Amino acid sequence: TFYGLIAAALAETAYLTYSVYKETNPGLQKPQSLLKENGNKKKNIVILGSGWGAISFLHKLDTTQYNVTIVSPRNYFLFTPLLPSVPTSTVGSNSICDPVRTIARQTPGEVIYYEAAATDVDPVNQTVKIVHKNMNFAHGEAFVNKDDPIEKTLNYDYLIYAVGAKVNTFGIPGIPEYASFLKEAQDATAVRQKLFNAIEASRLLPEDSEDRKRLLTFVVCGGGPTGVELAAEVKDYIDQDLLKFIPGIDKEMKVVLVEALPNILNMFHPKLIEYTKEVFKTQHVDLRTNTMVKKVDAKNVYASAKKPDGTTEEVVIPYGTLVWAGGNAQRELTRSLADKITEQKTARRGLLVDEYMKLDGDDHIYALGDCTFTANAPTAQVAHQQGEFLADHFNKLAKIDDLQYVISLEKDQASKEKHLKRLERYKNSLKPFSYRHQGALAYVGSERAVADLTWGSWSTVALGGSLTFFFWRTAYVSMILGVRSKLLVISDWIKVSLFGRDCSKD
Ligand code: FAD
Ligand code: NAI
Incomplete structure (x- = not known):
């Protein structure tokens, strides 16, 4: 077994070296x-x-x-x-x-x-x-x-x-002016900059100020996988790293996820939806389902929330950073x-x-x-x-x-x-396209992921938890196209596990 492992490691190193050479020459x-x-x-x-x-x-x-x-x-x-x-x-x-x-x-x-x-x-x-x-x-x-x-x-x-x-804004007033998307690399940078602007600005305000609370509220609209994964990542960031540099921020800062439908992650197995909701509850992500965004201005999201008795009430959600993840158009x-x-x-x-x-x-x-x-x-x-x-x-x-x-x-x-x-x-020999669904994966926070896996046409396996998180990472690395990107992503993860995520604004 020992020699087998050495041989496998050598073969992997040789393959990597060859791939790097091919990519660069x-x-x-x-x-x-x-x-x-x-x-x-x-x-x-x-x-x-x-x-x-x-x-x-x-x-x-x-x-x-x-x-x-x-x-x-x-x-x-x-x-x-x-x-x-x-x-x-x-x-x-x-x-x-x-x-x-x-x-x-x-x-x-x-x-x-x-x-x-x-x-x-x-x-x-x-x-x-x-x-x-x-x-x-x-x-x-x-x-x-x-x-x-x-x-x-x-x-x-x-x-x-x-x-x-492109991102579907459904013509909702204020979204193009005030919200960020998460579609392109530049969007991700813009979200980070807005998040830090809001955090740093809040430091100048007294602790009981309403404006400070607003600035420290990160709102994501749209509970599809984009919105869920972003809310999960931001909450992790606050609880695992930001609190080391800004003590107490984990108590003050809120992550709110707004979804018009009764559930988030609607394409996933119901067990996984419940699992994600549970993770969000323990992580204190403020999940607002049945809440449809109607309008946005520079400081607030205006929505209409359906109550259990079927009536609706108008709600106002103040925000410091706003991300719109409403799907495709x-x-x-x-x-x-x-x-x-x-x-x-x-x-x-x-x-x-x-x-x-x-x-x-x-x-x-x-x-x-x-x-x-x-x-x-x-x-x-x-x-x-x-x-x-x-x-x-x-x-x-x-x-x-x-x-x-x-x-x-x-x-x-x-x-x-x-x-x-x-x-x-x-x-x-020209055969029509037929799609082979291999399942869906999503990160839901605190080192946990959910996976809807399909083996053959008959079995679906719904998994959630830390082992799934490991599987999520392995699967994504294997899907990355270039060797350079694979190595960079792995080294980013190692860097974060050693030093935490950094808090510069870029
Ligand atoms: P894209 O990948 O969007 O590519 C479109 C290309 O067209 C871009 O290069 C763009 O620059 C270019 N373009 C735009 N306009 C023009 C023009 N006028 N002329 C020429 N070129 C143009 N799917 C999954 O299966 N698993 C996931 O985990 C997953 N995660 C996602 C996470 C996020 C944050 C997002 C936003 C999407 C995710 N998706 C995921 C969905 C997936 O990214 C899309 O379904 C996929 O990118 C669609 O591929 P595409 O080639 O049709 O379009
Ligand atoms: P989506 O279409 O899956 O979700 C958008 C969500 O926004 C919906 O749940 C919708 O009900 C909600 N919404 C729309 N209007 C609203 C309003 N006015 N107020 C409140 N909520 C509102 O979009 P998403 O997440 O960007 O995904 C796009 C595609 O990319 C999907 O096919 C998805 O499966 C895929 N994707 C897959 C991922 C994965 O597998 N991990 C990750 C991200 C995207």
């Missing part, structure tokens, strides 16, 4: 070209986005078979499952960002990256207009700064549309694309696609992830599987296209028939 890539070696036209693929769907697609695509261009205003892939850990510095924001250029350099064929946002898709002429501007993600749209734009138009044979979604670009295609006219909640992720009503656009409306939830797991499926599909389409080209040139009837049989086999 990308080899030569086959350059882009008009024609393939066999004389067939090399088709242009334009990928929009650098999130779960787009990057999973790029990762698996045989980039020697297409001229690939990837366009995204965000020049990195963001590992969103660990984003709620960033405002508290449990994990550094750089640790969960993998540069698109690093990823694009590791594919076998040359990939062009443009840091830009698509502003218009023309499905008739198969073009995308892209614009580079100075960017700011603070409010969910791709960018808001309109200064100095540089534009370009790209032609595509195939468009891989994976622009994700479609981006303007997605709405405008849907408006251009007759079959997409009913696509209110996302683009409609067939079982190959091809857009209904268009043969050259494929869409995946949060910008689509399918039977599956808008999760990283779904977007990742769709991306890998689509890459495999396109690898097969390239073979079919080459064979069709060979057949079109073939003069000999016998050879032609042999090719046609092969073509039939290739076409039969």
Whole structure:
């Protein structure tokens, strides 16, 4: 056993060293070209986005078979499952960002990256207009700064549309002005800065001041997994670390989680919902379910709370820091694309696609992830599987296209028939997408996580507790794409366990 362990450790070290070398020393890539070696036209693929769907697609695509261009205003892939850990510095924001250029350099064929946002898709002429501007993600749209734009138009044979979604504010007054989101890395930094502004400002006020109490109230609206994980992380931060630097803050500071529905984490097993509520109760997270936010101003959240007898009462929740985690809405670009295609006219909640992720009503656009409306939830797991499926599909389409080209040139009837049989086999190998749900995990605070795990189609296992927390960490590390990010996240966790989370404002 001892020698076995040594051998395993050596093998793991060798694998890590090789992976680090590969990531930092990308080899030569086959350059882009008009024609393939066999004389067939090399088709242009334009990928929009650098999130779960787009990057999973790029990762698996045989980039020697297409001229690939990837366009995204965000020049990195963001590992969103660990984003709620960033405002508290449990994990550094750089640790969960993998540069698109690093990823694009590791594919076998040359990939062009443009840091830009698509502003218009023309499905008739198969073009995308892209614009580079100075960017700011603070409010969910791709960018808001309109200064100095540089534009370009790209032609595509195939468009891989994976622009994700924006945060849904439901038109609630005050949210865009006063609340932060938790969607992008910059949002996490903004939340941290607001939290510290509020804490430091409160120090100037007398202890019995109402304004001091308000500043020391961290309010999260939306009890989906984003809101729950953020509330849990902030409460941990206060109780485990901040109190060491600011004695007594754990008694004064409040974390409030507001949810319109009777329960939080509605997609999880009821046992896990109860478990999370129990953890929140013991940790003194102020959970306000059945409370629908109606309006927000610079200091207060105004909500309507349903009482057990069915009546409602208006409540005012003063806040120092406010985060809105109300779920997803479609981006303007997605709405405008849907408006251009007759079959997409009913696509209110996302683009409609067939079982190959091809857009209904268009043969050259494929869409995946949060910008689509399918039977599956808008999760990283779904977007990742769709991306890998689509890459495999396109690898097969390239073979079919080459064979069709060979057949079109073939003069000999016998050879032609042999090719046609092969073509039939290739076409039969195109299988529709089928999602394999592997379960859901969420961190609920004080080193506990909940897990809804699915083994096969028949069994679901609901787990909560410290062991699940260990599993949560292991599972997330294994899901991180780059070796660099894996190592950074592990070292962040080690750093926090040795020195605690730091309390600088950034
Ligand atoms: P995204 O990953 O959002 O990527 C969209 C990309 O498109 C981005 O790169 C964006 O910059 C780019 N883009 C935007 N506009 C344009 C434009 N006009 N032109 C070109 N590009 C554009 N899911 C899980 O399964 N497990 C989890 O633990 C989990 N945790 C999460 C935690 C948080 C805090 C959040 C916010 C989400 C979490 N999710 C999780 C959900 C998951 O992140 C999403 O479902 C997933 O990111 C969807 O992938 P996507 O590729 O569709 O979109
Ligand atoms: P969500 O849509 O899951 O939750 C939003 C919550 O906000 C809902 O519970 C909704 O009832 C509530 N809400 C909406 N309007 C409200 C109002 N006016 N007042 C009070 N509450 C209101 O959104 P979330 O959490 O951002 O997740 C988005 C997607 O990402 C989901 O598919 C989720 O499964 C996935 N995700 C998964 C994670 C995980 O598996 N650990 C972590 C984070 C996100």
